[in-house]
Amino acid sequence: MSAPDHSFDLADRHALVTGAGRGIGRATALCLAGRGAALTLVARSEAELLEVQVECLELGAPSVSCEVVDLLDREALDELAGTVAAGADVLVNNAGSAPSAALERTDDDLFDATLDLNLFAPFALSRAALPAMAERGWGRIVNVASTAAREGYAYTSAYVASKHALLGLTRALTAEASMRWREADLTINAVCPGFVDTDIVARSAERIAESTGVDSQTAKARLAAMNAGGRLLSPEEVAEAIGTLVCEQPGQTHGAAWEFAAADA
Numbered sequence: 001m002s003a004p005d006h007s008f009d010l011a012d013r014h015a016l017v018t019g020a021g022r023g024i025g026r027a028t029a030l031c032l033a034g035r036g037a038a039l040t041l042v043a044r045s046e047a048e049l050l051e052v053q054v055e056c057l058e059l060g061a062p063s064v065s066c067e068v069v070d071l072l073d074r075e076a077l078d079e080l081a082g083t084v085a086a087g088a089d090v091l092v093n094n095a096g097s098a099p100s101a102a103l104e105r106t107d108d109d110l111f112d113a114t115l116d117l118n119l120f121a122p123f124a125l126s127r128a129a130l131p132a133m134a135e136r137g138w139g140r141i142v143n144v145a146s147t148a149a150r151e152g153y154a155y156t157s158a159y160v161a162s163k164h165a166l167l168g169l170t171r172a173l174t175a176e177a178s179m180r181w182r183e184a185d186l187t188i189n190a191v192c193p194g195f196v197d198t199d200i201v202a203r204s205a206e207r208i209a210e211s212t213g214v215d216s217q218t219a220k221a222r223l224a225a226m227n228a229g230g231r232l233l234s235p236e237e238v239a240e241a242i243g244t245l246v247c248e249q250p251g252q253t254h255g256a257a258w259e260f261a262a263a264d265a
């Protein structure tokens with residue numbers, strides 16, 4: 001088992017971040033790079049990943065590789081799971097989509113795709129990661145959930161179901177890890193932010209604008225007003241919370257699910 005690390009130094013750690021091309025994933029990659037982690041960045045858009053790769057190297061990451069993967073592609077996901085098992089000390093399951101549709105317009109494909117990306121991909125990668133992390137004696141998994149993991153929102157049944165389930169998965173894995181791998185320093189946590197200023201919120205604001213006739217700035221302001229602090233969170237604020245969980249001193253979150261709410265930001 002590796003020696004406990006009480007600092008925020010991730011110099012000897014390798015982190016894999018899904019959805020690292022923009023938004024919360026990009027900010028998380030930069031945060032971990034600044035703490036010295038080697039990185040694997042995952043998303044579908046190679047151009048975005050390459051930009052983040054350069055930024056991470058500038059911040060001091062010792063190595064940064066890009067995996068252009070569609071997490072909805074089961075074969076590609078399997079291959080990525082192999083990469084995770086082979087050497088990820090830190091897994092940040094961040095990639096996600098947040099479609100909105102009335103119940104009758106939430107068809108099977110929309111529901112399945114949302115659950116596949118937001119729940120199955122984190123499950124498959126965690127299934128590969130945890131036993132290998134336990135074997136190496138240290139590991140951190142952070143699942144990017146949402147306040148939608150803890151309460152219901154209208155017109156987002158698939159999204160809310162997926163995030164509730166992701167939080168359930170986090171708790172189940174925490175229980176299993178603390179039973180099976182007590183001697184290893186493993187933590188599995190979820191962050192549950194409210195609305196964050198990223199493309200997802202921009203797209204939601206556009207959809208609200210289209211369906212209600214208000215302009216998209218007004219729609220965005222209405223989403224911001226739903227957050228505890230009355231403003232949108234920045235991706236960097238969420239990334240800091242994720243970085244803190246990754247670097248948490250052993251014992252504090254060992255075997256415990258730790259939820260980060262927007263109100264705490």
Ligand SMILES: NC(=O)c1ccc[n+]([C@@H]2O[C@H](COP(=O)([O-])OP(=O)(O)OC[C@H]3O[C@@H](n4cnc5c(N)ncnc54)[C@H](OP(=O)(O)O)[C@@H]3O)[C@@H](O)[C@H]2O)c1
Pocket residue numbers: 018019020021022023024025042043044045046048069070071072094095096097098117144145146147192193194195196197198199200201
């Ligand atoms: N923004 C919010 O208000 C908010 C609030 C709470 C929770 N969250 C959660 O935070 C996470 C990140 O959201 P964000 O707001 O940062 O979104 P974003 O800016 O749209 O970024 C999403 C990232 O995921 C990647 N991605 C999407 N579909 C993918 C797929 N099929 N395979 C591989 N990568 C894929 C995207 O890259 P490509 O498109 O290139 O693949 C992108 O890098 C999501 O899980 C979301 O549910 C967001």
